[in-house]
Amino acid sequence: MNCKGTLIDLTTPKVMGILNITPDSFYDGGRNDSEQAIIDKVKQMLDEGATFIDIGAYSSKPNAEFVSEAEEIGRIIPVIDLLIKVFPEIIISVDTFRSEVAKAAIEHGAAIINDIAAGGLDNKMMETVAKYNVPYIMMHMRGNPKTMQSLTQYDDIIKDMLYYFSEKVNCARSLGINDIIIDPGFGFAKTTEQNFEVMNKLELFQMLELPILSGISRKSMIYKTLGTTPQESLNGTTVLNTISLLKGAKILRVHDVKEAVEAIKLCNAVYS
Known part of the structure; x- marks a missing residue:
C-alpha cells in the first residue's frame, strides 16, 4: 500500500486503530470529545503498535442518527489537522461514504479512504479516490445504516458477496484506483448467523487477490452470542481476530490495539 509515499508491506498483518469522534458510536461514543482526549487516545x-488510525465522524451503527455533510466535515477536519500537527508521521484513514468528506480529508492530509458503501451511497466517491490516488477500503453492505438490517436475504451469501466485490473492484480498477482493500462488513446487512458463516469462509475472499480487512471489534456478533455487552467483548474480539488472521486477514480494525498486535505476533510465531 502506498500511503502518501510511505509504502506499507502487508506481508505481516497490520492494525488499524479506531478513533470515533461521534457522540453515538455503539462502544466509545462521546469519549473522544476534547483535543487532549483525542491526543491521548x-x-x-x-505506542501499542497501530499502523493506521481510522477516524469516523458519522456512526454507521444500525439506525444511527443522520449527520449532514457539513457537520461531518466540521467534525473530522479539525481532528485531522490536530493529529498531523502532533504526530507528523501518522497514517490517517477516514471512515466516510461521502466524496466531499473524502476530498476535504485527503486535502488536509488523510492517506486512506474507508468506505462502508464501496461507492454505493455516493457515485462520485470512486472518482474522488482515483483522482487523489489514495488506498481505498471497500466494504460489503446493502442499503444504508438505517435500512441494512432489513436487507439480509441472500441466495448464497458468499457467492453474492464475491460477485459484489468483483463488480466494485472492476469499477475501481477502470478508474485507476491502485490500492484496494476489501472488508466483508461484519454486522452490515447480515444476521448473526450470516456473520459467522462469512467468518467461517473468510479464506475464500483471497481469490480476489486483494488484502482483506477484518473489522469485528466488540460487535454484536460477539456479545449477543456470549450474552454480554460491548464493554465485555475484548476476549471475544481477540478470538475472532485470531481466526481472521488464520484465514488470511491482513488488517485488523480494532478499538483495542495492544491485544490485536499480540494476536499478530503470536500467529507469526506459530507460522514462522
Missing part, C-alpha cells in the same frame, strides 16, 4: 494506539 491516538498516542496510546500508536
